[in-house]
Amino acid sequence: MLLERLYNKDNKKIEHIKIESLDKADKIAEFNITDESIKEIKTYCEDNSIDFIKFFSSYMKYNNYEVDSVTYDYDEKYYDKVNDIKAIEKLYSMVLSDIKYFPIPENKREDSRSYWYCNSWKADRSYGGERKHYGTDIVDSKDERGYFPIVSMTDGDIEKIGWLELGGWRVGIRAPHGGYFYYAHLDKYEKGINEGSKVKAGDIIGYMGNSGYGEEGTCGKFEVHLHLGISLPIKDSSEEFWINPYWVLRYMEDNKIEKTF
Ligand SMILES: [Zn+2]
Structure with a gap:
């Protein structure tokens, strides 16, 4: 399969996500969290020196991949509450870590x-x-x-x-x-x-x-x-x-x- 041979620009092999690690693949694919909520989480992580992708992944999983508005106790560490999120972290980093610009200038x-x-x-x-x-x-x-x-x-x-x-x-x-x-x-x-x-x-x-x-x-x-x-x-x-x-x-x-x- 073509995807198996993919390398990124640093010539590092791109790791693939195993579908069986994604217990709610359809739900995850919907990406059900508003822009305002993403921004709120991002700001919270920046203000508190927390890894954004790690926290975001834990937050999404904890909320069953459906977040209407961010309502949480800012002192809580969501990633202490969910296990086994490596694949989810990888997934969200593929979506969120590289984006810098809206596609229209x-x-x-x-x-x-x-x-x-x-x-x-x-x-x-x-x-x-x-x-x-x-x-x-x-x-x-x-x-x-x-x-x-x-x-x-x-x-x-x-x-x-x-x-x-x-x-x-x-x-x-x-x-x-x-x-x-x-x-x-x-x-x-x-x-x-x-x-x-x-x-x-x-x-x-x-x-x-x-x-x-x-x-x-x-x-x-x-x-x-x-x-x-x-x-x-x-x-x-x-x-x-x-x-x-x-x-x-x-x-x-x-x-x-x-x-x-
Ligand atoms: Zn279209």
Whole structure:
């Protein structure tokens, strides 16, 4: 299996999560914690010199991977209360440790355009057969191809690039902790973005478009948007393990790199 041979940019083999260690895989994949709650935990950990990933993982597991608002006694150490969270820590570090920027930059020009997105995790999709939506769509409010630059949310290696019937022109980037960040339906790629090349968080990788749903070059079958997906390497699983990026994107809204476009 391809995933077995993955190495990150430091040439360190990426460790895979064993699915049997994830007793509630579907629940974990929903990533059910609001951006406000993630920020609250992050701030608490920074203020108290606590390892964020370790604490976050314990907190999620303790709350059955569903957190509405953070309500806890700040003196309590959640990681003393849950056992066996190594796999969970690895999982959350793949999602949270490498993200630095929202995938759309802040426009330095004043007449900047808006975009919108909503939580469409597992919404029904029908092109190519009945299936579910495993990502978040960020939509250009004016539906114009090529307007919004797309930046990498993380450092990483470009593992996949080129056409996919469903994803159109896409880029897949492997971040240092092992998460796979998938940017689909691009209008075009930025120069120098090739398979195997390295990117830094905030580098422009391409431009928002509406490519996909057909043979190579098909465009215009749906509104202009970025499909953002995050997939994690799971051992002994033939299926990709996608997690819901919606709250992670909301969490990153305050972290935009500035560009002029
Ligand atoms: Zn999508």
